[in-house]
Structure formats: C-alpha cells, structure tokens
Amino acid sequence: MANQESTAHEQLTTEISNDDTERKQKIIDLKIEGNQQFKLGNYEEAIRFYLNGLDICLAHDQDDDDNRQTMVILYSNLAAAKDHLQLYDEAIEYCDKALAINDSHSKALIRRAQLYRKTDKLDESVADYNRFVELNPNDKSILPIIQELKCQIDERNEKLKAEMLTKLKDLGNVVLKPFGLSTDNFKLVKNPETGGYSVDFQKNQ
Template sequence: MSGITDAEAASSNKPESVQKIHKNESVISDITKDMESQCTLKTLSDNDQQSKCTQQEIEENCSIAEATEDWEKNSDVREDCKQEELLRNEFDDYVDEEQLKILEVGLSEDEIQSRYKEAQDLKAIGNDQFKDTKYRETILTYTNALKLCPIKYTKDRSILYANRAASKSKIDRKQSAIDDCSKAIELNDKYTKVYLRRAKLYEETEKLDEALEDYKKILTYDPDNGEALKAVYRLPPLIQERNEKLKTEMLGKLKDLGNVILKPFGLSTDNFQLTQDPTSGGYSVNFTQNK
C-alpha cells in the first residue's frame, strides 16, 4: 500500500469542484500575501526616503546655522576684510587733474555747481570721519571729493589735499602726505598751515634742509609764528652735526678704498696727510714716506 494519509484520502474523496475551489483560495491567499508584502516594502522604502530627505534638510539647516554662528563670531575677521578693502582703495588715491579739466569742458555751469556741492558734502563727511579717528575712510572720502571738485576752485582743492595729507600722516604714510602737502601748496602758495605740516613731516623723515626751508617760508607770511621761529634756530646745528657725521663716514669709506688701491704699491692712505686751510676751509694733500 502507498502511504496515503487520512487527510489526503478524505480530500481525494471530495468532489472535483470542491478541490478546485480549495486550490483557488490558496492561490488568492498567496497573491494577497504577495501584495501585502510589496506594499509593506514600498511603505518602508518611502519612509526611508522621507527619512533621508529629512536628514539632508537637518544637515543643511545645521550648516546654515553653523555658518551664521561663525559669521557672528568672526566680526573681527569681517572688520579686517573691510580694512583691507579700504586700504586697497586708499592707495588708489591718484587724482588726474588733466582728465578733470577735459571732463569739465563738456559740463554746463549747473553741472559744475552740482559737482562742487557734492564735493563739499564729501568734505564735511571726511571732516567728521577725521574727528572719529577713521583715518583710512577719511582718505577715501577726500579722494572722492577731489575727483568731483571743479578745477577752478583751487583753494577748495588745496584744502582737500591738505586734509588728506593730515589723514595720511596719522597712519604713517609720511611720504604720500608730503606729496599731498606739496600739491596743496602748488594750488595755494600762501597756505602757511600746510607749510608747517610739511615741515614737520620733513623733520620726521630726516629731511632737515627741506624742513628748514619750509619754516623760513612760513616766516615770510607769518613773522610771529612761534614754531617756525624756534625751528630756524634749532635746525641749523642739527644740520651741521649731521653733515659732519656724513663727512666722517664718507672719508672713512674713501680711506678704505684708497688702502685697497695703494696696497700693491706698499703704500696706504697714512702716507697722505690732509691739511685744512683755516681761511678757505679747503684741504691740501701732503705725501709722507713711512720710516
């Protein structure tokens, strides 16, 4: 006998239509389970995708928050960047006078006056910046004013150059400040305040002869100027002392050079004596043979 179970036997005894229904129910059940499984997987996949999007948004928001926090923390860095930009603009302070003349030829009187007013407004802003010790900003402001102020207003332009020179001297741009003083004097040769400023800058840069000349010039316009009076007595001895020092250094270098040239001949500069003539101040050279 074949090993047929009671259930199988019972099933085989059922009518064929009943057996078909049972098989159909099994197939439907399997299909239903399949569909439920796929729906479950899709739901999980959608949830994962949503989770990924949410995570990405969180990361982006965190990055923005961190960047904002860094930006707020790095206010000093922002200020340094601002100062660097101002510094770049500050050194771009050349004003082309000839180009301004050409530009103004095609302007109406109303346009000229409009530019003059705007330059005066900038000058006022620059003066306030100077009071607030914002010297770099002031340099840029005065430069812009000079690029607007009509050429015919020479005294106004002279003042702008003088003010810009004062700003430059505050940040140790002494040579550029001297140049601006010279331009201001070129536009107004009786501007004693600028002569005084330039004289001080000359002293600070060890250009004592030039400083003395400026102090003397001041006294031609203002004979009672205290600083100039003191300077014309103070500077000459300093100039003489400096000249003597320079002369000693020069003679020392000449002596070293002479010894190099004379050495092959068994001579040195000691074989030559310089004697100064007390009347003329000139020198004579005497040769002496070493014993």
C-alpha cells in the same frame, strides 16, 4: 519771441545757479563728515569723504577760485589723514598737489615741512619752514625748529664726510700698498678759516 528767449535764459541761469549751490553744499557736507571722522580717528573713512569731495571739485571748472581753494583744503586734509596712517610719501604728494594750486598755503607748507623731517629730508624741510617764515614774518615759533634742523644737517654732513674719507682711505691703501706706502703717509690738515683741507706727506719712520 524776445520775451520767450529772455524767460528761457532766466530759467537756464536759475538752474545753473541752483546746480552750483547744490554742488558746493555737497562738497561742504563731505568735508564736514570727513572732518568728523578724522576727529574720531577714523582716518581711512575721512580719506574716503575727502576724495569724494575732490571728485566733485575736479569735475567742475578748474579756473573757479572758490573751487581751487576748496581743493587746496581737501588736499591738505588728505595729507593730514595719510600722516596719521604713517603713509608719509603719500601725504607729501597731497601737500605737493595743494601747494601746486596755492604755493602760499601756510598749513600745507607746515605739514609738508613736518613730513619731510619725518622722512629725513632735512634740507627740504628747512626750505619749507623758511618759506613759511617769509609768509608769516611775525610768527617766531618756527625759528627754533629751523635752527635745530640746521644743526642736524651739519651733523649729518660731517658724518657723511667722515664716512667718505674712510672709504677713500681704504681705497688709497689698496693703491699705495705696492709702493710700500699707505694713507698714513698723508695727513689731512684742515684750514680753520676756510674749512678746506690740504695734504701733508710724511715719510715712513
């Protein structure tokens, strides 16, 4: 009886092992085919293969480290394909899914940083690039990109500030007109040390 139970257990273990091997090979085959289609520029076909691979992964144990790492790669590949189709928001979502599994995956970080930049989400882009630098301190190639982005952010903020001040000035003129005043009676003076502003009142000439 004991021998029969042992034999049955060995057969079941072998079947599970064989099923697992077949599953992994199927995912590998789908990923390879997706990569080939990607290289040919057939991005929609590549997406189909990557998604089929993901379906198999999602049907398996989500706590399996190898399975999770495969999912990260497939999500990242999907993001790349969506990027080439200029479906940037969808590409970002796939990067989010990859990084939700492994927040240190450098390729997904770089890809999302690039996508954020394309969609004018400059602050988010800098954050991802900075995270990449933290993970790869010896890679200096990203530093000029970060500096360029910071300059773009400063320019954007100054432009927004100027637009806001213009709107406030127009509103102020409406409020002050009944009193014979305008915003020209009030001069903004910038403090070069703090970057803040003070208001000086000037009488009408």
